[in-house]
Each structure stands twice: as structure tokens, then as C-alpha cells.
Amino acid sequence: MITQFLPALLYVSAVIFIIGMGRRIYIWVRTPVPLNIVLTPAPKHIPGVIGRLVGELFGFHALAKADRSLWTPAWLFHFSLVLLLLGHLGGLVIPHFAQTAMGLNEKQFEHMAQIVGGAVGILAIATLLWLLIRRLILPRVRWISTFSDYFALVLLLLILATGNAMRFMGGLDIVQARNFVAGWLALHPVAPPSDPVFSIHIVLVCMLLIYIPFSKLVHIGGVALLSPTLNQRNNPREHRYVNSWDKANDNSTTSS
Amino acid sequence: MTIPQLHPDAAAKVQAHRAKKELMVSLGLAPELPADWREKALCKFDELLHQRRSLALYMDICVRCGACADKCPFFLGTGDPKNMPVARAELLRKVYRRHFTAAGRVSGHLAAGEELTDTVLNEWFTYFYQCSECRRCAEFCPFGVDTAEITMAAREIMASIGVAPKYVTEVIKKAHELGNNIGIPEAAWIDGCQFLEEELKAQTGLDIKVPVNQAGAEVLLVPPSADLFVNTDTMVGYALMFHAAGIRWTTSSYASEAGNFGLFLNYEHLKKINLRIVDSARQLGVKRLVMGECGHAWRAAQAFMNTLNGPLDFLEPPCPEHICELAARLIRAGRLKLNKSANDGLVVTYHDPCNLARGGGLMEEPREILRAVVNDFREMPANTIREKTFCCGAGGGLLTEELMETRMNGVKPRLEAFRTSGATHLATPCAICKAQFPVAFKHYAMNAQVVGVMDLLGKALVL
Amino acid sequence: MSVVTLAGKQFEVDEDGFMQDTTQWTPDVAIGLAKSEGIDALTDDHWKVINYLREYYQKFNVAPPIRMVCKQTGFPLKRIYELFSTGPAKGACKLAGLPKPTGCI
Numbered sequence: 001m002i003t004q005f006l007p008a009l010l011y012v013s014a015v016i017f018i019i020g021m022g023r024r025i026y027i028w029v030r031t032p033v034p035l036n037i038v039l040t041p042a043p044k045h046i047p048g049v050i051g052r053l054v055g056e057l058f059g060f061h062a063l064a065k066a067d068r069s070l071w072t073p074a075w076l077f078h079f080s081l082v083l084l085l086l087g088h089l090g091g092l093v094i095p096h097f098a099q100t101a102m103g104l105n106e107k108q109f110e111h112m113a114q115i116v117g118g119a120v121g122i123l124a125i126a127t128l129l130w131l132l133i134r135r136l137i138l139p140r141v142r143w144i145s146t147f148s149d150y151f152a153l154v155l156l157l158l159i160l161a162t163g164n165a166m167r168f169m170g171g172l173d174i175v176q177a178r179n180f181v182a183g184w185l186a187l188h189p190v191a192p193p194s195d196p197v198f199s200i201h202i203v204l205v206c207m208l209l210i211y212i213p214f215s216k217l218v219h220i221g222g223v224a225l226l227s228p229t230l231n232q233r234n235n236p237r238e239h240r241y242v243n244s245w246d247k248a249n250d251n252s253t254t255s256s
Numbered sequence: 257m258t259i260p261q262l263h264p265d266a267a268a269k270v271q272a273h274r275a276k277k278e279l280m281v282s283l284g285l286a287p288e289l290p291a292d293w294r295e296k297a298l299c300k301f302d303e304l305l306h307q308r309r310s311l312a313l314y315m316d317i318c319v320r321c322g323a324c325a326d327k328c329p330f331f332l333g334t335g336d337p338k339n340m341p342v343a344r345a346e347l348l349r350k351v352y353r354r355h356f357t358a359a360g361r362v363s364g365h366l367a368a369g370e371e372l373t374d375t376v377l378n379e380w381f382t383y384f385y386q387c388s389e390c391r392r393c394a395e396f397c398p399f400g401v402d403t404a405e406i407t408m409a410a411r412e413i414m415a416s417i418g419v420a421p422k423y424v425t426e427v428i429k430k431a432h433e434l435g436n437n438i439g440i441p442e443a444a445w446i447d448g449c450q451f452l453e454e455e456l457k458a459q460t461g462l463d464i465k466v467p468v469n470q471a472g473a474e475v476l477l478v479p480p481s482a483d484l485f486v487n488t489d490t491m492v493g494y495a496l497m498f499h500a501a502g503i504r505w506t507t508s509s510y511a512s513e514a515g516n517f518g519l520f521l522n523y524e525h526l527k528k529i530n531l532r533i534v535d536s537a538r539q540l541g542v543k544r545l546v547m548g549e550c551g552h553a554w555r556a557a558q559a560f561m562n563t564l565n566g567p568l569d570f571l572e573p574p575c576p577e578h579i580c581e582l583a584a585r586l587i588r589a590g591r592l593k594l595n596k597s598a599n600d601g602l603v604v605t606y607h608d609p610c611n612l613a614r615g616g617g618l619m620e621e622p623r624e625i626l627r628a629v630v631n632d633f634r635e636m637p638a639n640t641i642r643e644k645t646f647c648c649g650a651g652g653g654l655l656t657e658e659l660m661e662t663r664m665n666g667v668k669p670r671l672e673a674f675r676t677s678g679a680t681h682l683a684t685p686c687a688i689c690k691a692q693f694p695v696a697f698k699h700y701a702m703n704a705q706v707v708g709v710m711d712l713l714g715k716a717l718v719l
Numbered sequence: 720m721s722v723v724t725l726a727g728k729q730f731e732v733d734e735d736g737f738m739q740d741t742t743q744w745t746p747d748v749a750i751g752l753a754k755s756e757g758i759d760a761l762t763d764d765h766w767k768v769i770n771y772l773r774e775y776y777q778k779f780n781v782a783p784p785i786r787m788v789c790k791q792t793g794f795p796l797k798r799i800y801e802l803f804s805t806g807p808a809k810g811a812c813k814l815a816g817l818p819k820p821t822g823c824i
Contacts (some may be wrong), residue, residue, distance in 0.1 A: 024316065031309040034523075036559045037402065039394055040617030041643060043352050065644075066323035066396035072397075074321070139262050141322035142347065144335045146368035149320055157310065214359045216369075219317045224399035227317075228310050234617050241563045245307055246527075273734045422734070427821050437822030444779035451787055482823040486808070515823055551824070655823060657735050657809075672805045687823035 006202055007180075007189030018215025021221075028226050030120035034243040049233055056230060057222045070134065077127035083120045084163075087113065091174070092181045110174070118167055125160040125176035128153065148215055155208055162201040171195040257669040260335035261324045267336040270662045272385045272421035272654075279425050283432075283525065286418035293417045295374055298355055300416040301409075305356065310405040315352045317399050318345060322469040324393035324403070333665030338383050340395035341403040348410050352425050357459050381419055384410040386662050388652035389520070389552075389567050390610035395643055407652070412522040420521060423656035427517045432530050436481035436513035443661050445509045448484045452491060459719060464499045465492065469540065470506035476537050477505050478514045478557075478581070479548030480687035481541050482665045483708075493710030497583060505546075511536035514553035515687065520653030529562045530556055531577075536566040545576040549708050551609030551686035552651060554578055558616045578612075579715055580685055583713055584621040587628050593718040604712065605679035606635070607670065607693075608645035609686035619643070621646050622709050629716035640673035650685075650692035660695075667696040674704070687710045725751030732814030737812070737819040756803060756810040760784070765802050765814070767792050772807075772815040781822050782812050 043049050055061040060078075064071045090098035091113050099109045132153045135141050168173040176193035183190035192199055212218060225231055233239070277287040290296060305312050326339040337343050346368075353360035354369030363369075370376060380420060389404035414420060430439035440448070450464040455466040467473065475498070483491040498505045511532040516521040517662060518526030539544050545568075547557050557576045562568050568575045586592050593639055607627055619642045625635045640646050649666030652661075682693060693706040722729050723736075726747035731739040731749050736755055738744060749769055753761050761769075765769055775783040788807050794808075803810035808820045 020547055024314070028309055028313050031312045033309045034307060035563055037310060037405065039391065039400060039402070039614055041619070041644070042617060056400075056488060060398050062396055063323055063398040063399070064486075066327065070321060090505075092564060098470075138322065139339065140259070140325045140340060141320075143262060143319045144322060144325070144340065144342050147366055189452075197296070214357065216317065216319045219319055219399060224313075224317055226309065226313055227400035227402075229394055229400035229402045236559045236562055239578070240566050240568075243563055246523075246564075364764070423821065430821060438780050438820055438824065439822075440783065441779060444781050444783075446786050447779065448787070452791075455786070455790075480823055485782075485784050486821070486824050488784060511823075565737070691824050 002199055003189070003192045006192050006199055007184050009206050010184060012203060013209040017209040017212060020210075021218065022185065024213055024218050025223060025226075028223065031081075032244045033228045033232070033241075034245065036232050036236040036241050038234050039229045041235050042234035044233055044235050044238075046233070049091035049231060053222075053225045053231060057225060071132070073127040073130040077131060080127065083141050084117075084124060087120065088115050091117070092178055093185070094133050095178060095234060114167070118164075121160065121164045121167060125157065125164060128160060130158055132157070152211070152215060152217055155204065155211065159201065159204045159208060162204060166195060166197050166201065169197070172198055192221045257332050260332060262337050263335035264337055265277060265661055266503050267330070267334040267339055267386055267665070268382060270659055271382050271387065272423060272656060273658050274381075275420045275422045275425040279422065279429060280418055280420065282429055283420075283425055285295055285415050285420060285425075288418045290417065290703040291375075292400075296542060297372060297377075297417050300413045301352070302356070304409050304412060308405065308409065310402060311409045314345065314401045314406055315349055315356075317384075318342060318349070318401050319399075320346075321398065322655075323365065323398060324401075325398050327392050327396045329649060329669045330388070330391070330404075330662060330666045333649070334386075334662065341387075342458060344383050344401050345401070346407045347376070347383055348406055349378060352697060355480045356386040373423070376420065377414070380410050380414060384414070384423055385654065385659070386666075388610070388647045388649065388654055388666065390651055392610065392644070392647065392649035392664075395614060396599035403667070404453075404652075405681070408519075408522075410457065411520065421656070424430055424520050424653040428521060428525050431513055431515075431658050432525075434512075435508075435510050435532060437515055437517065438485050439480055440480045440485065442509040443509075445484065446485060447468065447510050449507065452484075452495065453487065455461050456492065456495060462497050462499070462719060465505075466495045467506040468509055470504070471540050473504045473506035473540065473542050475503055475505040475544045475546050476511075476540055476542040477507055477535055477546045477548060477554075478553075479507065479574075480513055480514045480550035480553065481512050482547055482687040482691065484512075487549075487687060487708055487711075489711035489714065490690075490708035493712075493714030494579065495712065496549065496714040496719070497586070499593065500593070500717050500719055501558055501586050504694060506542070508536040508540060510539070514548050514550040514557070516553060516556040517653060519552055519556050525559070525637060526543075526556065530561055531565045533557070534568065535560065537571060542571070544572050546582055547576050548579050548622065549612040549687065549690075549710060552615075553611075554609075554618065555611040555615035558618075578618055578621070578685075580618065580621040580625060580709055583710070584624045587625065588686055594716045595711075595718050596629055596631050596716055598716045599712055600632075602630060602712075603632045603634065603678060603680045604630045604631070604683050604707075605677045605681070606639050606709075607648070607674075607682050607684040607689060608641055608643075609684060609689055610647050613643050613645045622683075625709055625713055626683060629712050634677055634679060636673040636677045636679075639670070646670040646673065647690065648686075648692040649696070651686075651688050655688055655691055663692060664699050667692060671696060671700060671702065675702075680704060682706050683709050683712060723751070733819065735819055738816045741818060743772075744773070747821045748816055749814040752814050756814065757804060758803075758810075758814075762802075763813075764792075764794070764798075767816045768794070768799060768802060768807070768811050772811060772817060774814070776817050782808065784819050 265679040284484040331339040350370040359367035359371030646669045
């Protein structure tokens with residue numbers, strides 16, 4: 001039964017995730033930005049704006065200014081999450097390509113994956129715990145925390161824990177896992193690996209995929225860069241912004 | 257400033273006076289809470305969600321990380337957790353989640369959603385009028401979530417169902433009827449300017465003009481009306497500078513106010529008040545438009561005017577120009593002869609008005625001027641100036657008696673930074689700041705003074 | 720809005736104690752309101768300020784600029800704050816029966 005159930009759940013979750021995120025992003029992009037509300041000092045030109053956004057996306061620049069003791073675990077956690085996703089891609093989806101690209105034989109590759117993946121897995125869970133403890137012990141942060149904040153943390157924690165368990169307990173047959181992923185992607189699902197932790201891991205990931213578009217986790221993937229306070233230019237005097245729902249005075253002679 | 261202990265509801269009792277029926281009606285707003293106010297409010301909320309990406313995005317993406325919590329002067333000053341920007345925004349967000357998201361409709365409280373009730377509305381009126389829309393929180397938010405946008409939306413929703421403060425609406429009414437926030441009629445404006453000319457004549461022996469409605473002048477200067485009413489030295493500073501630089505300028509009795517309290521209520525009034533300035537510039541046939549020493553005026557003019565009532569291509573760029581930009585330009589060009597020692601004995605620091613720093617990026621020019629006109633200029637600590645500046649505590653429509661407790665709490669972080677600077681004079685180009693600080697200095701028994709940048713320039717000018 | 724009784728007559732005042740209908744003002748009103756501003760008895764100097772405010776208000780329908788008050792009464796600003804601790808725009812206007820000045824002041 002698990003043979004059919006797990007891939008099916010994954011398909012459903014993936015579809016909900018893609019449509020859910022797509023819908024949210026569509027709504028944000030579609031919604032007009034009536035005025036220039038950029039936070040200054042801000043760049044006057046596009047390359048500067050790109051620089052600002054890159055700084056926010058990859059460096060969490062504003063957060064670094066705000067609170068180093070939050071920036072450190074937050075940045076490390078997100079960084080390790082990205083590495084883990086890349087690791088899953090390289091190790092499970094395109095293992096042969098990844099091996100060749102890195103110039104490693106299969107044994108070296110597995111060895112490298114074990115060490116790097118293991119270290120990053122521990123880093124991710126440690127920084128996530130750090131964030132959870134911070135949320136619990138700082139009175140002001142605890143005060144603003146809702147059920148959904150803890151739910152997201154615990155869900156991620158469980159996903160990381162099951163992932164790490166598979167790596168460190170050695171119960172997972174990597175070949176089975178790769179076959180499962182390949183079959184799923186080819187729309188010809190095969191049986192999941194025999195390790196039951198794998199199935200739990202997948203179910204938790206499905207829960208996460210379904211949860212993301214409907215919760216604060218929609219902040220993934222840099223959608224915050226749609227924020228007008230960050231992505232506008234400080235040039236309202238040189239360049240007339242037109243408010244799309246209030247064009248009453250729109251007899252501009254300058255291009256917009 | 258140290259982060260305070262949480263004092264739940266510490267500021268819950270501080271609330272603005274509500275505008276009465278006649279006042280609301282005169283601004284085209286609902287006279288009072290209608291029977292179906294919940295539906296009306298949610299309808300307005302929905303409309304705004306479709307009109308403003310900032311609102312739509314900021315309702316969704318906040319992760320409640322708390323980076324903003326200790327950045328707000330009103331939280332630092334009151335310790336009331338609902339004055340943390342994230343918690344303030346949650347007041348609106350919880351209603352958003354309940355009524356506009358699938359999770360909230362399905363699971364209600366589990367998704368931290370909440371019905372719009374009398375209690376929630378009362379909280380809105382309390383805490384969205386304890387936010388000065390200073391945007392310091394946004395500066396530190398990893399997603400650029402701007403609580404000012406959320407505050408503005410909440411105020412706009414409330415105004416649409418007949419809930420607005422007396423102070424803000426009264427000022428808007430005067431701006432529409434008489435052209436300025438104080439309610440100075442044309443005859444009094446002209447009389448006041450003539451009075452200043454006489455004063456200047458007595459002081460300097462020169463015929464220094466404070467012109468009104470001079471068609472064909474090169475520059476239309478739009479000062480905050482408080483510059484004529486109370487901060488006269490600032491007005492005198494403008495006049496002396498224009499005189500020294502040989503620029504023909506004028507004020508307008510129709511647009512005798514730089515400030516725009518529409519920004520503190522809703523889009524419609526923001527636009528309408530803003531239009532007076534554009535119309536006046538057109539009618540007087542001036543070449544350039546210069547804004548006086550007012551913080552939020554600069555945001556409304558620099559960032560919004562071109563969109564709201566533009567194009568402004570009948571005026572020479574940069575349009576509008578800030579008086580500090582103009583003064584700095586004149587100093588650089590060597591068109592002003594200055595004697596710094598005229599301001600000796602003063603230890604001056606510069607307070608960045610929020611809207612100049614974070615809403616317009618105007619931070620260098622005032623400093624350039626101050627360095628040119630005072631010998632002892634010093635900065636406050638780096639994390640409290642420029643784009644990290646602390647609000648004076650009474651921006652955003654809070655400058656009213658009944659909010660005094662919150663105002664005096666909100667000013668604390670700024671005063672603490674001011675104390676460490678060792679300055680005797682706090683220079684700032686904003687009429688709200690200039691009104692708030694003297695009250696705060698008195699309240700905290702501080703021997704300090706607030707001055708305008710142009711006041712000091714005026715004193716240092718050699719005519 | 721509330722009602723105060725001064726010198727046997729009733730007056731409507733706003734939340735901050737300013738008269739709603741300035742035409743009803745009589746010197747008794749100023750005397751009656753003085754207590755609320757912490758003034759025991761109105762002196763000639765107080766009246767000088769009050770009378771000037773009224774005179775200007777009747778002509779221009781607004782309170783006069785502060786510097787004009789100083790000039791016309793001959794009192795430096797410091798003295799006016801001694802007379803009316805909340806200042807010319809608040810205490811003095813209240814006693815003179817002017818509406819509360821608004822705006823950025």
C-alpha cells in the first residue's frame with residue numbers, strides 16, 4: 001500500500017505547493033504599487049537595486065544590522081537548508097552527473113556525501129534548535145509567537161531529525177532511494193526504500209510542502225524581494241511613477 | 257537603549273480623542289460607526305489588499321522573528337508589547353488571517369486568526385495611533401516589512417467606518433479650508449509676513465522681503481505654517497538666505513503649509529492637500545518649488561507629489577527641492593558668505609527627521625550646512641542617526657495633548673542619544689520635532705534647545 | 720465635549736477645556752478657567768496677553784504668531800511662559816476663549 005500511497009501523497013503535495021505558491025506570488029505581483037515607498041538611502045539605478053536585493057537575499061543584510069545574535073543562527077540555518085537541498089539534488093536526483101562534475105568515483109562521492117551531508121545536517125538541526133530556544137527564552141519574541149511559529153519549527157525539526165537518522169543509523173539503502181526518486185520523477189512510481197524512517201521523512205516533507213503556501217513559510221525563495229521598500233529606486237523626482245488605479249493626472253510627457 | 261521588560265497594556269489607556277460627526281462629515285468620511293461596520297471595514301480592507309502590494313505582501317510574509325521589536329521608540333519607551341512593530345502589525349494581521357486566508361477561515365484560532373470585534377477595533381484605534389509611521393522597524397526587517405504601510409492601511413480602514421482622531425481630522429479640515437494646518441487665513445498670513453519684514457528691517461536695517469503670492473517669482477517656498485506661527489527664526493532664516501543669494505522667492509497664502517496630514521489618515525486627503533501646492537506653483541508661475549523644514553512634508557512632496565498630482569515638468573528639476581538641498585548648493589557655489597562664529601557657544605547636534613532620512617534619503621545636506629555654520633557640531637551615536645534615526649515621538653499625527661504619555665515615552669531613546677552627544681542644541685528641519693522636543697526637554701528637566709537648520713544658517717549669514 | 724459652569728453661566732468646552740463658542744467669552748470666563756491652568760489670580764500682565772490675543776483673534780480669526788504676542792505685549796517668551804505655564808498657544812489661548820491652535824505646534 002505504501003508503494004502507491006507515498007508517491008501519490010508526494011504528487012498531491014507537490015501540486016499543492018506549486019499551485020499554492022504560484023497563486024500567492026501571482027497575487028503579490030498583480031497587486032499595484034501605487035507610490036514610491038522605497039526605504040532610503042536607496043539606489044537610484046537598477047544595478048544598485050540588484051546589489052541591494054542580492055545583499056538581502058544572500059547576506060540577510062538588514063537582519064545583520066538588526067541583531068547579530070539572530071542573524072547568526074538564521075543565516076546558518078538557511079544556508080545549511082540550501083546546502084541540504086543541493087545535496088538531495090546531487091545525491092538522489094542526479095548522482096551520476098554530480099559524481100562526474102566533481103571528478104569523484106562512486107566510493108569517494110558517497111564518502112564525501114556522508115561527511116559534508118552529515119555535518120550540514122547537524123548544523124541545520126543545531127541552528128534550528130537555537131532559533132526555537134531563542135523564541136522560547138526571549139520574552140518579547142515569546143510574546144509574539146503563535147502556534148504556527150512553533151508548528152513550523154517543530155515540523156522542520158522532525159524532517160531534519162529523520163533525515164539525520166537515516167544518514168547516521170545507516171538504515172537507508174541509497175540505491176533504493178535513488179530508484180524511488182527516479183521513478184517518481186518519471187511518473188512511474190516504484191516502491192520506497194525498506195527503511196520506515198524514509199517513509200516518515202517523506203510524509204513530513206509532504207506536510208511541509210502543503211503547509212508552506214498557507215503560512216508564514218511563504219517567505220521562502222526570496223519572495224520578500226517583491227517588497228517595494230527594498231526593490232524600488234530612489235528616483236521619484238527624476239522618474240514619474242504612475243499609480244495604476246489613480247491615473248487622474250496622468251498626462252505625463254515623460255516615459256514611465 | 258536597553259530593552260525594557262514587557263509591561264502588557266502599559267499604553268492601552270492612551271488614546272486619541274475621536275473626531276465628532278460634523279468633522280467627519282466635512283471630510284467626506286462616515287459620521288460614526290454604522291450598524292454594519294464590520295462588513296464595511298472588511299470591504300475596505302479587501303479593497304486596500306487589492307490596491308497596495310505592500311499591504312498584501314506584509315500581511316503574509318512576516319515570520320515574527322522579532323528583529324523589529326526592540327527598534328521601535330514606542331516599545332522601548334512604554335514596554336507595552338503591542339507597541340512592538342510586529343505585534344502592532346499582528347493586530348491587523350490576525351483579522352486578515354481570519355477573514356482573508358484559507359488557513360484562518362478553516363482553523364481560526366489555530367492559524368492565529370481573530371474576528372473583527374469591538375475590542376479589536378478599540379485596540380486598532382489605540383495602537384495604530386501610537387505609531388508615528390517612522391519606519392525604523394522596516395529598516396531592520398529582513399523582508400522590508402514596513403509597519404507604516406500597515407498603520408496607514410488600518411487608519412484608512414478606520415476612517416472609512418467613521419473612526420478617526422480629532423487632531424488629525426481637524427488639521428486636515430483646516431488645510432483644505434485655509435491652506436494650512438494652523439488655520440491661518442490669508443489676511444493673517446500676509447500680516448504675519450509683513451510683521452517679519454518689519455522685524456528684519458529693525459534688526460538689519462535692510463529691506464529683506466518675506467513675500468506672499470508674488471506671481472513670477474523664481475521660487476515658491478512652501479514652509480510648514482508653524483514656521484510663521486512659532487518657529488519664526490526658521491522663516492527668518494529662509495528670508496535671509498534668499499536675500500543673500502539674490503533669489504526672488506515667494507510664499508503662497510493658498511498653499512501655506514508644507515505638511516500633509518492626509519498621510520496620517522488616507523490616500524484621498526493626502527492627494528487633495530498635495531494638489532494645493534502644485535496648483536499654487538502653476539498659478540504663481542514660479543520656476544522652482546522648494547519645501548521648507550518639515551519632515552513628513554518632504555516624503556509627501558519628494559516621493560509622492562509627482563505621482564499624485566504630476567507631472568511636474570512645468571517646473572525646473574530637482575522638483576521639489578528641499579530647502580537644505582538648496583542651501584547646501586548655494587554654500588558649495590560660494591553664493592553665501594558665512595561667519596560660523598556667530599553661532600559660537602552652541603554645541604549643536606543634528607536630529608534626522610524620520611521622513612527625511614528613511615523617506616527621502618536627505619541626510620548629507622543638513623550636515624553640510626551645519627558644518628558650514630557652526631564651529632562645534634557633533635553627532636549622536638551611529639546607531640541613532642541617519643537612516644537609523646529615532647523618531648522624536650510625535651510624528652504620524654501623535655502631536656496632541658491626550659497622547660502626551662506615549663509621546664513622552666516615545667522620545668526617550670532619542671533623548672538618551674542626545675544626552676550622550678553632549679550637545680546643547682538639537683538642530684532639526686522638522687516642525688513636528690520642533691514642537692515635540694521642547695515639551696520633552698521640560699518633562700525630563702533637560703537644559704537643551706531645539707533649533708532649525710535654517711535658523712543657524714540665518715544667524716551665520718553675513719549680509 | 721463637556722460643559723463647565725463659570726460665573727453662573729454654562730459653557731461648552733472641548734476635551735482640552737477650550738471654549739467651543741468663542742463669542743460667549745467674557746472676562747469672567749478667563750477668571751473661571753484660570754484655576755485649570757494653575758493660576759491663582761489673573762494679574763495685569765495676564766490680562767495684557769489675554770486682551771491682545773482676543774483683539775488679534777477678532778481681527779484675523781486665528782491666534783497671533785508667538786513673536787507678535789511678545790512684541791505687542793512687550794513680554795519676552797520666557798515671561799509669557801511664567802504667566803501661562805503651558806504656553807501662549809495653550810494656556811493663554813484657553814483663557815482668552817480662543818479655539819485650541821492645531822497643527823505642528
